[in-house]
Amino acid sequence: MQQGIGGKRCRQHEATIASIRRHPTRLKSGKEALKLRFVGQRMAEKIDDVIKTGNMRRLQYEESTESAIVTKLFMGIYGVGMTTARDWYSRGMRTLDDLSGSHRRIVLTPAQQIGLKYYTDLAERMPRSEAKAIFDAIKAIAIGIDPSLELTIMGSYRRGQETCGDIDILLTRPTIDGRSHSGVLRKLLPKLRAAGVLTEDLSYPSDLDDEEAKYMGLCRLGHEGKMRRIDILTIPYHQRGAALIYFTGDDVFNRSLRLKARHDGYSLNQRGLFTGVTRDPKTKVKLSNGIIIASETEREIFNILKVPWQEPHQRRRAT
Structure with missing residues (x-):
């Protein structure tokens, strides 16, 4: 329950930040901020604090306590x-x-x-070049199993950032020849382990033959390389467009896109864009999944939502 509450609070904060960023002029007071959507009294007080002092004294104090550290x-x-x-x-x-x-x-x-x-290694972001070298090694082994496999490195790497917190790989296969990537993880993971690329298993999918599965573990570049987090996700080929959007991120961009979809009467997730979704009018809980209308490419989803196309490197918050 606590994790659910924390996640909800995080989403509320991100919605608030997005609302503030969309404001056409610089805010001059917390009172002005209160007029914006998602901005409550506590956030308005923090904004007042920032405007007056240049920092958030209460937040600085809270973050400096032993328990917080x-x-x-x-x-x-x-x-x-x-x-x-x-x-x-x-x-x-x-x-x-x-x-x-x-x-x-x-x-x-x-x-x-x-x-x-491996706390120290995992706490350190890896250079983009290291992420690419690990991905290239994995791709070569995967293609050796089935040349028709398609692998894409996702997350911050696809967004063009110079460092990555982990490696996310999306794996799928065209089905035009009547075959799929079903069972590829069963062959791929042992080969990656034997090659010294995978070092520790954190989570195995319950069904290695499922077309939609997720492996989580640690990997490294060479025997002396640092330990890095890696996720390998397999997806049905017809879902690749929606999956590319979802696993590229960033989280603020994705939530904004899902909010736009919902506002227009759709529902967007990693499997596709759906229409005809029904929700409980009071709880907003989804009662039916509706019908999928787009999922194969990113552009078709952008077009239906009337959102201008954004390259992956444009889908990240300003720093």
Whole structure:
């Protein structure tokens, strides 16, 4: 429940930020900001604070407390969310050493143990060149299994950023010859492990033969390379356009596009653009999925939503 609440709060904050960014002129007060959609009283007070002092004193104080610092440290471990991090703090944990060794008083999941073991490597963003070299090695092995496979490196790499937090690979295959990529992960993952590209498994799909599956693990470039996070996702070929949008990001761009779709009476997710979706008028919970009308290319989805085409490198927030 806590994670759901946290996710909802995060989405609300992003909607607020997007609303402020769309404002045509620089805000002069929190009172002016209150007129904007998604801006509440607390956010207006923070805006007033920024305008008057150039910083957020309350936020600076909150982020400097021991509990905030330790919680942030623990959340840097793969598989650890805010609820778990705060629980560990409440139980006396203060450092990474407190979480390891025979003296520890908590039980870590296998994934958390891996995240703790390679904490330093995983906390560091990798150069774009390293991500490309790992991707090229994986693609070569995959093409050796089936030359018709299509692999695309997603996320921040596709958006053109110079560093990447992890590697996201989208894998699919044209079906014009009556075949698909079903079963390719069953062949690919052992070969990547044997080649030394994959080093640790974090999560295996329940069905390796499913056309829509996700593998999560660690990889590295060469035997001395640093450990890096990697996800390999397989998708049905007819969903590739929607999947390219979804897994390219960034998250603010994606949410804005989904909001536009919803405003126009559609529903957009990683599988496609749907029409005829019905929702409960009170809870807004989806009652029916509707009918898919676009999914094969990114451009057809943009065109139906009447959104000007944006190259992947344009789909990122200003920094």
